[in-house]
Amino acid sequence: MKLGLDTLATHLQGGRLAPAYLVSGDEALLVGEAVDALRRSARQQGYTEREVHFPERAGDWAQIDASAGSLSLFGDRRILEVRFSGKAGKEGGAVLQRLIDAAGSDTLLLVITPRLEPAVQNTAWVKQLEARGVWLPVWDVGPRQLEAWLMQRCRKAGLEPTSDAVALLATRVEGNLLAAQQEIEKLALLLPPGKVDAEAVLEAVAPSARYDVFTLGEAVLAGDAVRALRIVAGLRGEGVEPTLVLWSITRELRNLWFLRRGDDLSRRAGPRLPPQQLAALERARPRAQKLPFARLASRALRADRMIKGRLAGDPWDELSLLCAEFCGMRPLR
Numbered sequence: 027m028k029l030g031l032d033t034l035a036t037h038l039q040g041g042r043l044a045p046a047y048l049v050s051g052d053e054a055l056l057v058g059e060a061v062d063a064l065r066r067s068a069r070q071q072g073y074t075e076r077e078v079h080f081p082e083r084a085g086d087w088a089q090i091d092a093s094a095g096s097l098s099l100f101g102d103r104r105i106l107e108v109r110f111s112g113k114a115g116k117e118g119g120a121v122l123q124r125l126i127d128a129a130g131s132d133t134l135l136l137v138i139t140p141r142l143e144p145a146v147q148n149t150a151w152v153k154q155l156e157a158r159g160v161w162l163p164v165w166d167v168g169p170r171q172l173e174a175w176l177m178q179r180c181r182k183a184g185l186e187p188t189s190d191a192v193a194l195l196a197t198r199v200e201g202n203l204l205a206a207q208q209e210i211e212k213l214a215l216l217l218p219p220g221k222v223d224a225e226a227v228l229e230a231v232a233p234s235a236r237y238d239v240f241t242l243g244e245a246v247l248a249g250d251a252v253r254a255l256r257i258v259a260g261l262r263g264e265g266v267e268p269t270l271v272l273w274s275i276t277r278e279l280r281n282l283w284f285l286r287r288g289d290d291l292s293r294r295a296g297p298r299l300p301p302q303q304l305a306a307l308e309r310a311r312p313r314a315q316k317l318p319f320a321r322l323a324s325r326a327l328r329a330d331r332m333i334k335g336r337l338a339g340d341p342w343d344e345l346s347l348l349c350a351e352f353c354g355m356r357p358l359r
Contacts, residue, residue, distance in 0.1 A: 043067060050163050061136065073104060077105070079106075091124065094106055094124075104132070106129075106136065108135070122137070126151065172200060186221050187227070191226065242271065247309070254350070254352075276326050278307075283319055291307060328344050
């Protein structure tokens with residue numbers, strides 16, 4: 027069966043654990059918290075030993091297989107924890123299937139991976155684990171959900187931030203939930219319980235946002251110029267290659283052009299777009315009718331030539347102008 031983070035606590039309160047669990051996701055904080063909750067529940071139910079494996083090569087799977095077949099030294103119940111990239115290969119998949127079959131009253135199987143690609147989700151071991159145990163996919167907290175997530179975490183820590191305080195906190199920790207949690211804990215130590223305003227956040231919270239080129243694509247699709255320009259500045263400060271930034275912007279520009287032309291992006295040849303990106307493109311459909319595609323393409327070409335040294339100028343400045351115009355602003359040049 028498949029569970030979400032919001033139903034995990036209720037599941038664990040049921041008193042009986044499934045024989046196997048798969049926790050997958052890229053949000054390190056949320057994955058870690060889910061795994062910790064599973065371990066706590068397992069210890070309460072008598073799983074006193076813990077055995078952890080990090081398979082990287084084909085031979086590592088054979089060692090896990092042999093270890094799983096051996097009895098505990100003291101006959102105690104144990105947690106068998108397997109952490110890997112999610113792509114097990116033929117040998118790893120076969121071993122995982124045997125581990126899932128063997129999991130039961132004496133052994134709790136806990137598999138931890140990054141977010142699983144669609145092809146991996148359809149492999150035999152994932153299907154088998156979902157049928158016999160529990161799959162807990164941990165989704166990213168996107169910019170639309172971040173402020174609500176921060177508010178919930180602050181209230182859990184005894185703080186009642188104003189809307190301005192939450193918005194400021196979100197801009198300082200976006201893309202870095204671990205830093206967000208640490209900053210909330212710091213606020214709880216520095217401030218008395220109760221109301222927290224933007225000034226208190228400004229004084230206590232250091233900027234620790236992390237961005238990637240995909241969040242930039244989300245921002246320009248949403249027409250959020252302030253956020254897009256903040257992300258461009260963050261990517262520049264982190265040393266990201268401007269080529270990747272240009273790729274992210276032109277990818278969304280191309281997708282919107284196809285959408286305006288009437289193409290069905292869910293059936294287009296090539297790599298399939300994830301559901302969240304299709305939803306973001308659909309929300310941007312009204313803007314697609316008004317975008318100056320020719321001018322944006324010309325500006326993207328200028329940025330590309332600057333990156334390659336064929337045109338004088340700073341490509342980051344041109345990328346910022348491209349983002350601003352993509353979001354509906356009219357730059358001076």
